[in-house]
Amino acid sequence: xxxxxxxxxxxxxxxxxxxxxxxxxxxxxxxxxxxxxxxxxxxxxxxxxxxxxxxxxxxxxxxxxxxxxxxxxxxxxxxxxxxxxxxxxxxxxxxxxxxxxxxxxxxxxxxxxxxxxxxxxxxxxxxxxxxxxxxxxxxxxxxxxxxxxxxxxxxxxxxxxxxxxxxxxxxxxxxxxxxxxxxxxxxxxxxxxxxxxxxxxxxxxxxxxxxxxxxxxxxxxxxxxxxxxxxxxxxxxxxxxxxxxxxxxxxxxxxxxxxxxxxxxxxxxxxxxxxxxx
Amino acid sequence: xxxxxxxxxxxxxxxxxxxxxxxxxxxxxxxxxxxxxxxxxxxxxxxxxxxxxxxxxxxxxxxxxxxxxxxxxxxxxxxxxxxxxxxxxxxxxxxxxxxxxxxxxxxxxxxxxxxxxxxxxxxxxxxxxxxxxxxxxxxxxxxxxxxxxxxxxxxxxxxxxxxxxxxxxxxxxxxxxxxxxxxxxxxxxxxxxxxxxxxxxxxxxxxxxxxxxxxxxxxxxxxxxxxxxxxxxxxxxxxxxxxxxxxxxxxxxxxxxxxxxxxxxxxxxxxxxxxxxxxxxxxxxxxxxxxxxxxxxxxxxx
Numbered sequence: 001x002x003x004x005x006x007x008x009x010x011x012x013x014x015x016x017x018x019x020x021x022x023x024x025x026x027x028x029x030x031x032x033x034x035x036x037x038x039x040x041x042x043x044x045x046x047x048x049x050x051x052x053x054x055x056x057x058x059x060x061x062x063x064x065x066x067x068x069x070x071x072x073x074x075x076x077x078x079x080x081x082x083x084x085x086x087x088x089x090x091x092x093x094x095x096x097x098x099x100x101x102x103x104x105x106x107x108x109x110x111x112x113x114x115x116x117x118x119x120x121x122x123x124x125x126x127x128x129x130x131x132x133x134x135x136x137x138x139x140x141x142x143x144x145x146x147x148x149x150x151x152x153x154x155x156x157x158x159x160x161x162x163x164x165x166x167x168x169x170x171x172x173x174x175x176x177x178x179x180x181x182x183x184x185x186x187x188x189x190x191x192x193x194x195x196x197x198x199x200x201x202x203x204x205x206x207x208x209x210x211x212x213x214x215x216x217x218x219x220x221x222x223x224x225x226x227x228x229x230x231x232x233x234x235x236x237x238x239x240x241x242x243x244x245x246x247x248x249x250x251x252x253x254x255x256x257x258x259x260x261x262x263x264x265x266x267x268x269x270x271x272x273x274x275x276x277x278x
Numbered sequence: 279x280x281x282x283x284x285x286x287x288x289x290x291x292x293x294x295x296x297x298x299x300x301x302x303x304x305x306x307x308x309x310x311x312x313x314x315x316x317x318x319x320x321x322x323x324x325x326x327x328x329x330x331x332x333x334x335x336x337x338x339x340x341x342x343x344x345x346x347x348x349x350x351x352x353x354x355x356x357x358x359x360x361x362x363x364x365x366x367x368x369x370x371x372x373x374x375x376x377x378x379x380x381x382x383x384x385x386x387x388x389x390x391x392x393x394x395x396x397x398x399x400x401x402x403x404x405x406x407x408x409x410x411x412x413x414x415x416x417x418x419x420x421x422x423x424x425x426x427x428x429x430x431x432x433x434x435x436x437x438x439x440x441x442x443x444x445x446x447x448x449x450x451x452x453x454x455x456x457x458x459x460x461x462x463x464x465x466x467x468x469x470x471x472x473x474x475x476x477x478x479x480x481x482x483x484x485x486x487x488x489x490x491x492x493x494x495x496x497x498x499x500x501x502x503x504x505x506x507x508x509x510x511x512x513x514x515x516x517x518x519x520x521x522x523x524x525x526x527x528x529x530x531x532x533x534x535x536x537x538x539x540x541x542x543x544x545x546x547x548x549x550x551x552x553x554x555x556x557x558x559x560x561x562x563x564x565x566x567x568x569x570x571x572x573x574x575x576x577x578x579x580x
Contacts, residue, residue, distance in 0.1 A: 048418030127317035150310035
């Protein structure tokens with residue numbers, strides 16, 4: 001750090017150049033991915049860093065159609081949307097209860113929820129698999145939706161409850177004095193005020209669900225139900241040699257995440273660090 | 279985090295209605311998370327191939343586990359991974375945050391976006407991407423090494439018993455350091471600027487004020503980052519699974535990969551569950567140890 005006499009002058013130019021080089025090196029794997037995804041196989045032999053004569057977008061078509069990425073993409077969307085919505089709605093209910101209501105075993109239930117936040121999924125994936133087998137839910141959308149909603153419950157509850165506790169009490173009291181029922185207070189007063197918290201949480205659930213690997217790996221083995229990361233894994237197993245199409249597939253998996261991240265990055269990072277410092 | 283004290287709220291009605299707010303979420307959670315957790319504990323006390331009736335065998339799985347060489351190899355590898363998951367990202371993150379915090383705002387935002395990008399990616403897909411990047415025959419990484427005249431060290435990274443763990447670990451470091459930096463950067467904004475002014479009056483130079491003011495003030499962030507990255511390293515599965523499946527040999531075997539092999543490949547579900555339970559206990563223990571250790575540190579320094 002260059003703290004000179006007087007005001008902060010900022011770091012010297014060489015340090016800034018190093019910072020930028022470091023920043024660019026960090027994202028080089030993604031650059032290479034994009035570059036390779038528009039190459040032909042002969043282009044590939046000319047070297048990893050050589051530009052192709054012209055872009056081969058047909059790799060994307062190959063991944064999308066022959067590589068079944070269209071199916072995987074649809075599955076990811078069909079699972080992410082309900083997971084986010086159900087997790088948020090249930091989180092609003094349980095968060096509301098933990099913030100404002102008294103009910104039996106409140107502390108015990110709180111502890112039970114926090115246990116779920118600490119135990120890794122890997123620890124209970126075996127019984128979960130057999131339970132789902134028993135309930136006839138293996139190879140369904142439902143199994144991926146319900147398990148991921150369940151896993152988001154602890155975080156959703158704590159996040160919502162702490163956001164609700166920060167709301168001004170006077171507003172809630174005024175609403176009750178005006179004769180609003182609890183449902184009305186929750187949906188007409190609290191929910192609109194919590195919009196920033198709700199959108200941050202939706203962002204987290206979107207990214208976590210989109211990226212989830214273990215659950216769809218174990219709970220689904222029908223290719224028509226695979227989500228993008230799993231589809232990518234099995235695609236790689238089948239077509240190891242076709243690197244351009246493989247990288248095009250990888251771009252299809254991460255593109256939505258990158259877009260969402262670039263649009264909402266400030267919100268995402270602030271939400272994450274606020275959650276981390278609690 | 280402590281359990282919330284029940285606040286006296288105007289919204290709180292005595293009566294049965296309150297429970298209705300908790301039940302839907304709680305039932306789903308219980309059915310798909312908590313019951314399986316309890317079941318995992320029970321299964322770990324049995325011998326079960328997944329088909330027949332589990333045979334209760336008490337703590338035999340755990341006793342066998344403590345004599346199982348592969349399990350110790352997995353634990354040892356995990357300990358080495360902690361260096362790449364926690365220690366190196368933490369050091370890079372804190373240094374970067376220190377430098378970047380004095381860069382102009384707009385430039386800082388762009389750099390932050392670049393450094394943080396890996397952290398939002400699906401680790402499983404990153405594993406597949408890096409498998410290609412590291413490929414000894416046509417991977418870009420070795421092509422780069424050859425191009426700059428370092429042909430001698432263009433190794434088959436993921437096939438080399440010595441280098442596979444650092445090679446996989448480097449991906450974890452790349453994944454986590456931006457996250458560490460962002461958390462530290464936020465922490466630095468909390469520090470009272472007058473502390474730095476006072477230090478400057480006392481003649482403290484850049485590094486001294488970093489060492490004596492910034493670093494101690496960041497203790498809460500360091501604790502959070504340690505906690506999250508250590509737990510992430512114990513839970514590591516996706517990245518290692520997609521890059522090496524634990525190989526070559528047992529070179530990158532970690533408890534979760536071992537659990538997967540035991541359960542889903544060898545059908546030794548009881549034994550696999552015991553491995554999983556031990557990992558979960560380690561997560562709890564580490565959590566507790568970091569909280570305790572940091573509390574002691576807080577007391578001695580402040």
